[in-house]
Amino acid sequence: MADLPELDISRRGMLAGGTATVMIAASPVAAAQDKEPMQADPPAPIPLSFEVNGEKRDLTLDSRTTLLDALREHLHLTGTKKGCDHGQCGACTVLVDGVRINSCLTLAVMHQGDRITTIEGLGTPDRLHPMQAAFVQHDGYQCGYCTPGQICSAVAVLDEIERGVPSYVAADLTERPRMTDIEMRERMSGNICRCGAYSNIAEAMAQVAGERA
């Protein structure tokens, strides 16, 4: 993988990443300078390294780069989607050290040394993760755009229930949560599906939860 030229990020990726990317990255800076002529040049890019899907990756990034943009634009892992870019839709959900977060609302430079898992790291077309297989079996999507985030979130939700993390629908806070439909629906509320595949997503999750229990 690391031998592929498009993944040689440190120089070539930055230069060859596409003119559009460069222009988008440059325009807000120009705008800021228009408004505040005293502002100095953009700060120097920051080197960082983290592990993505089991592989160590080194990048040098503008401080403004979100984890989501680092994954998509710099590492070309485009499975993770940009929906709202404001933490409202959940399409960008990834696992960091096993915990699900919105990758759009965190800076890449804040993840030095972290272990990141994206949809590409959960399974492959030949060896699907059980949650991926269940989504296919139960038709847990229509357009598919929210699906990588839904699947990453769903995997983490089952783990959270297993670890005993409570939710708002708990009748008794001190009891261990169970893999019920209402528990899973409440915990998946940060992942929006505009096609409305929710009931099939819930069925896919119930199947995987059943296999585990």
Add this chain to the structure above:
Amino acid sequence: MRAFTYERADSARDAAAKAASTPGAKFIAGGTNLLDLMKLEIETPRHLIDVNGLGFDRIEKTGDGGLRIGALVRNTDLAADMRVRKDYGVLSRALLAGASGQLRNKATTAGNLLQRTRCPYFYDTNQPCNKRKPGSGCAAIGGYSRQLAVIGSSESCIATHPSDMAVALRALDATVETVNAADQARAIPIADFHRLPGDTPHIETALAPGEFITGVTLPKPIGGRHYYEKVRDRASYAFALVSVAAVIHKDGTGRVALGGVAHKPWRVEAAETAMPEGARAVSARLLAGARPTHDNAFKVPLAERALAAVMMQARTA
């Protein structure tokens, strides 16, 4: 997003010193609210001080039987702590009522306290907003104000504080602990931490520039049944129209704080003496002097009914 420089702090004192001495500096921890606002250029820090490596991520017993919650304890971890679930259920429930699973995994205790209002006119940079741009006016007054404050508001601002956690902390008489650049520690009662808007709605808390929150302390458990009733436009992942944090004892006495109605968690201790008389009596005192708008007048009876629902649960439990 505007350009900014970035560094990691070595200690709380170091963070406070850097924040106090660097123009346009801000702390970043979870970043879930700050980065949202930076993308919209509502927040435009020129320097970010990453405090995630400083520890402050534990929940410990205090000498007097209470709990000390580190500033960087994530909302999920605080809600899941068994001591919190057993003895401070109102806090656990409030946390779990807020945001989404992904956001709670990242958001911190201190960051939750410091989050900014979701008033739509604060978010719309084409509109005047005294909180975003002091002196520019308030487009919410006379605008679409269904979500906004009904009490404690001013001619300058009718925004609400969005936190659920802070409402529970107000009911629990929590204390916010800080340190400044001179390494002086300070304890701020939660009642004094958030400010009413007055004519300076851009100043939202009692913190001095650069002052760093190290943790939140809870007094020893007070027993009782704990409730957090949140009324919102959808069943999950939405801000409160009205919320009720309550601790109710067997004899009908207790404590109540409201969310979604004011610029800070709303509690009037004197109103709580009326608890054995019922929700109407409490609500009348708690919301005496309310000045709702045409759009949000429904919040006053809604708060009373939400409180009545909680008190009914307590009676029949």
